[in-house]
Amino acid sequence: MRSVLMSVLVAGAAVTALSACAPEQFPDTFQTERSRPAVDVEAASYQAADQLLELSHARLNTDKPIVVTTLVDNGDLTRAAPIGRLVAEQIATRLTNAGYTVREMRFGSSLKVREGTGELVLSRDLRDISRSVGAQAIVAGTYTPGSQWVFVNAKLIHATSGDVLSAADFQLRNDGNVQSLVAMPASDSAVGTCASYSYTTAR
Template identity: 35%
Template sequence: MRNGIAVGLAALTAVACSRTVKDSDIIQESYYAAEVLQSAAESPKGVHGALERFRPLMMASFVNIDNVQASSTFGRMLAEQVGSYFTQHGYDVIELKLRNDLFIKEETGELMLSRELKDITQQHDAQAVIVGTYAVAADKVFVTAKVIRALDGVILGSYDYVLPMGPNTKALLQNDRQKRR
C-alpha cells in the first residue's frame, strides 16, 4: 500500500513539475493595449487636448525598466505591434530606430523624453510618442505602455498589463538577458 501511495505521489509531483507556463497571444495583448491607449488618448483632456488622427505619432521601442538604454527583440516587437494597431486605425506612425537617446533618467528614476527626441517630434510635427517599459519577473513580464504628448510630456493615456513567461516570451527576451551578463 505504501509503495502505491509513494508511486502516486511521485507521479503527481512529476506532472506538477512538468507544467510549463504557456504564452498568451502577444499580438492580441499588444492590440488590446493599443486600443486602450487610443481610447484614453482620444478622450478630451480639458486644456490638455487629445490625439488627432491627422497628426503623426512616433513609436519608440519598449525598453527594460532596469536598462532603458538597451533594446531587445521583445521590446521592439511590442512596439511594432502597438504601432501596427495605430496604423490600422488611421494614424500616421513614424518609427524611431534610435536607441540611446530616447530617454533620460532623472535622479528620481522617472523616465522622460530627451531633448533630442523632442526636437525629432517637432521636425516631424508628431503630436505624441508611444513608449513602453517592461520588467521581467520569474514567470511573468509586466508591461506599461504610454502615449506621451511631445509638446510637454503630458501622459495622454497609459495601460499596464502582464504577459506570462512562456517559451516564446523567454526566447524574445533572451538577447535582453545576454546583454546584462
C-alpha cells in the same frame, strides 16, 4: 432482517464520519498557475494600443504623426531586446489600422531618469526628433522581466509638453517564446541605432 438493516446503517455512519474527518481538498495552486494559458503577444499589444487611444486625455488628430519608439529594458534604459521592438511594431500596426499616421523610430535612450525624482521622462534626442517630424504624441515604454512574467508598460506622451496622456499595462507569460524574445546578446543594444519608418492608411 433487522440485523442486516442495522449493519447497513452502521456502515453508512462510519463512511460519513470518515468523510467529515478527511482533510479539506484545496486546488493545487501551482498546477493552476501552470495550466493558465500563455498570453498572445499580438493580442496584448493590440489591446494596449486600443487602451492608449480610448483613454487619452487629449483628442488626437489622424493627420498628425504619432511616433512609436522601441520599448526598453526597465533595468537598463539603454538596451532593448527583441520583445521591445516586437511590441512597438504591433502597437504601430494597430494605430495605423485605426487611421493614424505613425512614425516608428528605433533608437536608444528614448527614456531617461530625471535626477532627484527617479521619474522616467523623454530624452532630449527623442523630443527633438519628434518636433522635427511634427509629431503630436509619442508612444514609449518599458518591459520588466520576471521569473514567470514579463511586465510591460506603454505610455502615450504629449510630444510638446511631455505630459502622459494615457498608459497601458499588461503581462506576458515568460514561456519559451517570450524568453527567447527577452534574451539578448551582449552586443545587441538600443544605443547608437536610429531608424525611422512612416506608416499611413489610404484615405
